[in-house]
Amino acid sequence: MYEIIEGFLEAARLIATFDGDVMGIAARSIIISLTATVLATLIAVPLGAAIYFGTFPGKKSLINLIQTLYSLPTVIVGLLIFLLISRVGPFGFMRLLFTPTAMVIAQTVLVLPIMTGLTISALSGVDPVIRDTLRSLGATHLQFLVNIMKEARFAILAAVAIGFGRAISEVGAAILVGGNIMASSFASSTRVLTTAISLETSMGNISQSIALGIVLLAIALAVNLVITTIQHR
Amino acid sequence: MIELDNVSKQFDGPAVLAGVTARIRRGEIFTVIGPSGSGKSTLLRLIDLLDSPTGGTIRVNGTDIHANGEESLRIRRMMGMVFQKPAVFNTTVTENVAVGLRFRGAEERVVREKVEEALAMVGLADYGERRARTLSGGEMQRVALARAMVIEPEILLMDEPTANLDPVSVEKIEELVLRINRDLGTTILFSTHDMYQGQRLAHRVGVLMNGIFAQVGTPREVFTLPATREVARFVGIENIIDGVVVAENGISVIDAGGIRIRARSPLSRGEQVALCIRSEDLRVFLEEGGKTHLNGNTLPGTVASIVPRGPFSRVTVDCGFALSSVLSWKAVDNLGIREGSRVTVSFAAESVHVIRQE
Numbered sequence: 069m070y071e072i073i074e075g076f077l078e079a080a081r082l083i084a085t086f087d088g089d090v091m092g093i094a095a096r097s098i099i100i101s102l103t104a105t106v107l108a109t110l111i112a113v114p115l116g117a118a119i120y121f122g123t124f125p126g127k128k129s130l131i132n133l134i135q136t137l138y139s140l141p142t143v144i145v146g147l148l149i150f151l152l153i154s155r156v157g158p159f160g161f162m163r164l165l166f167t168p169t170a171m172v173i174a175q176t177v178l179v180l181p182i183m184t185g186l187t188i189s190a191l192s193g194v195d196p197v198i199r200d201t202l203r204s205l206g207a208t209h210l211q212f213l214v215n216i217m218k219e220a221r222f223a224i225l226a227a228v229a230i231g232f233g234r235a236i237s238e239v240g241a242a243i244l245v246g247g248n249i250m251a252s253s254f255a256s257s258t259r260v261l262t263t264a265i266s267l268e269t270s271m272g273n274i275s276q277s278i279a280l281g282i283v284l285l286a287i288a289l290a291v292n293l294v295i296t297t298i299q300h301r
Numbered sequence: 302m303i304e305l306d307n308v309s310k311q312f313d314g315p316a317v318l319a320g321v322t323a324r325i326r327r328g329e330i331f332t333v334i335g336p337s338g339s340g341k342s343t344l345l346r347l348i349d350l351l352d353s354p355t356g357g358t359i360r361v362n363g364t365d366i367h368a369n370g371e372e373s374l375r376i377r378r379m380m381g382m383v384f385q386k387p388a389v390f391n392t393t394v395t396e397n398v399a400v401g402l403r404f405r406g407a408e409e410r411v412v413r414e415k416v417e418e419a420l421a422m423v424g425l426a427d428y429g430e431r432r433a434r435t436l437s438g439g440e441m442q443r444v445a446l447a448r449a450m451v452i453e454p455e456i457l458l459m460d461e462p463t464a465n466l467d468p469v470s471v472e473k474i475e476e477l478v479l480r481i482n483r484d485l486g487t488t489i490l491f492s493t494h495d496m497y498q499g500q501r502l503a504h505r506v507g508v509l510m511n512g513i514f515a516q517v518g519t520p521r522e523v524f525t526l527p528a529t530r531e532v533a534r535f536v537g538i539e540n541i542i543d544g545v546v547v548a549e550n551g552i553s554v555i556d557a558g559g560i561r562i563r564a565r566s567p568l569s570r571g572e573q574v575a576l577c578i579r580s581e582d583l584r585v586f587l588e589e590g591g592k593t594h595l596n597g598n599t600l601p602g603t604v605a606s607i608v609p610r611g612p613f614s615r616v617t618v619d620c621g622f623a624l625s626s627v628l629s630w631k632a633v634d635n636l637g638i639r640e641g642s643r644v645t646v647s648f649a650a651e652s653v654h655v656i657r658q659e
Contacts, residue, residue, distance in 0.1 A: 198388050198390065200346075200351055202400075203350075203377070204349050204377065204380070205400055205404055206374060206377055206401060207404050208404070215400070219390060222391070
């Protein structure tokens with residue numbers, strides 16, 4: 069019990085003094101997950117819109133599949149990307165394994181289904197009367213699409229936030245394709261909040277783990293606050 | 302202006318519209334009245350090109366609007382539509398109203414001017430910067446009306462726009478509809494299940510029942526001379542009695558289950574008819590006090606029930622068939638009638654509207 073309390077006190081000190089290690093790991097986490105989220109947004113939102121507005125055979129099954137992949141295990145994604153980029157894999161020549169780039173790729177793949185699926189839900193959530201109103205106001209096909217997306221913008225934003233949350237909080241893929249490396253240069257290190265917590269805990273550095281955990285929670289809280297503020301504007 | 306020619310629409314299941322035919326004239330307010338589920342919304346949606354008919358044609362200014370896909374945007378842009386459920390875009394009131402103009406590529410200066418005008422027209426001049434979602438249902442519906450009118454449509458379609466609103470908001474929307482029609486000359490097609498609203502607004506009324514117009518006419522025609530038994534019931538005629546014409550001599554005599562009723566009617570002997578008598582045209586007297594209607598009807602009966610209805614009482618008299626009359630409370634007191642009282646009911650032959658039964 070005493071150790072836990074001490075851990076919290078030490079964690080508070082690490083955060084209050086902007087401990088270099090803790091801040092570096094937090095910054096790397098944000099950069100990698102944010103990059104993955106931006107990439108996934110660029111793919112998922114247009115893809116979700118295309119699926120939602122399109123009519124093609126197997127549409128329902130495709131949406132079902134996407135929804136199933138919401139709970140895609142992170143280690144499976146890690147394994148898949150690992151196989152693709154390891155020395156013997158088809159993309160081995162690119163030498164991506166154990167780099168931040170590999171982590172970005174893995175996290176992008178990981179959050180794509182949930183962001184695509186939630187984009188589809190966001191668009192289906194637009195009131196049918198709004199659709200009819202847009203058409204009755206003389207919207208062209210393109211104007212119609214753009215305005216439906218506009219109506220769904222907050223729900224789509226929430227999809228992006230959820231994607232970021234999943235990216236920054238996953239361990240499995242990050243550790244498999246990133247390797248949890250603490251190298252001399254910031255850019256070639258792959259240690260992020262989740263992998264660091266896992267390592268420090270296993271080494272008995274409870275206070276370090278708690279500090280990193282608090283930072284991770286704080287990031288999640290900050291993202292949530294930003295979203296709420298935008299939605300209430 | 303709008304010609305409906307044998308228009309039908311079938312979704313999965315029975316036909317919603319089964320051959321609707323009517324001409325809507327330029328500059329008139331035409332109300333489509335009918336019970337819920339009679340196909341009013343479907344008809345308006347077909348005219349606004351939101352759905353395609355299964356059969357028949359709809360012509361606007363002579364053009365078959367569903368014939369040519371490329372023309373449909375141009376045709377739709379001649380029309381504005383307000384829907385039953387108040388729905389606004391999640392932005393400011395001004396931006397809501399501006400949408401149609403922006404779709405048409407209007408200049409920013411023009412947009413600003415016209416939106417201001419439109420908001421002033423619906424009495425929301427100071428609401429421009431408000432978020433539309435924060436408004437009341439009635440205010441939202443006025444935004445929807447401004448949004449539809451800002452593009453200066455030739456035709457305004459309104460699909461039960463007041464069905465979900467409070468009485469004050471309903472009155473405001475009705476005022477606006479009348480003013481828009483009067484000042485701008487917009488042809489307005491307004492659907493409602495409220496027959497009195499149909500009557501208040503319309504130059505002409507179409508009664509939509511079982512997928513067709515059971516009757517099209519002025520409110521006066523529809524309310525006093527309903528074309529069918531169903532229309533008579535829908536427009537609130539309480540006394541509808543079946544009978545057979547047994548004699549004709551300027552005034553017909555109709556046998557209704559052994560009781561003879563005189564009525565003005567061109568129908569000839571042997572025709573099966575339904576008689577419509579408005580409850581406000583019936584007089585109730587104590588048995589001995591009644592004066593006989595010359596060439597009219599005086600029927601003895603027993604008071605079956607007296608039911609309060611607002612400031613009036615609905616007195617139902619059993620004369621062999623039930624006849625309901627509406628009397629003030631005071632009149633009921635003065636007559637001293639109660640259930641079981643022997644009375645006479647009298648009404649003029651002119652008060653009886655005769656419908657031929659199919």
